[in-house]
Amino acid sequence: MRVIERIAGPTFYDLVHNVPMDHETYYYEVFPGILTHLMKAFYAIKDLHQMGEIHGDIRNDHLIVEHTTGRYRWIDFDYTYEWPGQPHGVDLFGLGNILLFAAGKGFHTLHDLKSPRSPFQAALPTLREEDFSLFITNRLMNLKKIFPYLRETLNKVLMHFAAGADVFYESAQEFMEDLEIAFRSFLWEVPHGP
Template sequence: MSSEVKKLIHKYMPDSPMSRFGKIFTDSTEFMSIDYSDVMKLGNEHFLVLKNEQERRFGLVDPKYWVKRVKHLESGQSQILKLAFYETFPMHIGPFEIKCYRSPRKEARILDLVKGDMRFMQGYSKDDTAGNNVRVLDIIRGKRLDVVVDDIPVDHKTYFHEYFPDILEKFINACEAISFLHSHDEKHGDIRRDHLWVESGTGAYRWIDFDYAFELYENPFALDIFGLKSILVYLVGKANLTMQTLLELRTENSILNTLNAGDYSVVIGNRVVNVKKIYNYIPNSLNNILMHLSSSSSVFYESVDEILVDMNKSLKEIRSL
């Protein structure tokens, strides 16, 4: 089999320095067996596997063996293959437990829906010979939004007045993209700040990873809404404002002593969402949006469009300061 791979490499990549040639796979069911120098064949297309992608969260590196960085041999383009991987797990929001699961075909539907809409990652899907849905994704060159925000080398007050208005405006556009999904009865399913990327060159905000789904019949879009609000809290605070973070920022004890249980997130209990208590120059119109995520709130947003109305009003106020 390696001789077939060798012929493919020499045909499409004659200057390649590769000395190891793997196997050709047409069935991706055993995705952990597919590794560097192997070729995944989908129809008449061939994808040379270069490495497994990794996810970095909480200071840890977690290999994603079902996500492969590849070279599309026919075009020479670097791409990502997401192979079919199924898992089910519970998510807790306050007292509620929500069943979440991966759905490759749900992600494939969204890729078709958002084709040409550069607010989202782009790609297409094909089935392998075993019927597994494989998504072929274009690579977004850029950085995660939270990394971009964290790297802005200024104090919070300067950040809020000089950088945040433009960030909020672009985030509003990203929220409109999620509203577009909802209007077509689709949900992102895994809205986190590391799933919103800032594209190099264009500065565009682009959503990635749509394969999570969840069962929540009372409001099928609730997790997406919670995710958007959690990102907004991060953007306003320029950090996850936990007690540890506040101590590292040398926040005055007179401020810390005012915090109570109602100032923290109902989703992630150690994160402060009443950011105005920390930075008193934040306008009420913005802080009120954040407080919808607090454990003390009895009213929650029912749709992304409701958040958009309040964010647009607040943006006008912030730009007039």
């Protein structure tokens, strides 16, 4: 059975891309609010997994910010590909990518970092293969290399998806336990974000 419900609002991708400020201002003034909403959306995926279901296509454009409520709502639950031995692997990777996108105010690829116009030229000599995504190998996961003010608790979660990770998340429950620690470190800030 397919349920069709119209959700009016921008995609999460568009929401983050349209925030008109530098990363540091965004990180301190807007990201805590965004993370508050993301936590609820991520818990919904954890609950889905606990019911034995899989989303299968978690992406930034499959998370809609509903105009009327401000809630982040998932769409496109129609691709339930499973990784052998890790049925929730695709979903976990998607959650990690959304967190990376939100924390970085977009993705930062090796190509972009090497651009002559990149403000991160000084970080290039410090970057290693293990700092990049295990699955999208040119996408930087170790955001502390370019944003040193990023909280270590948050970067630690991101690094579970990096090529250099020794331990990967086995479940959304494990992912959320670590993300809760990172989230609590933002609670002293007043969330202003969408």
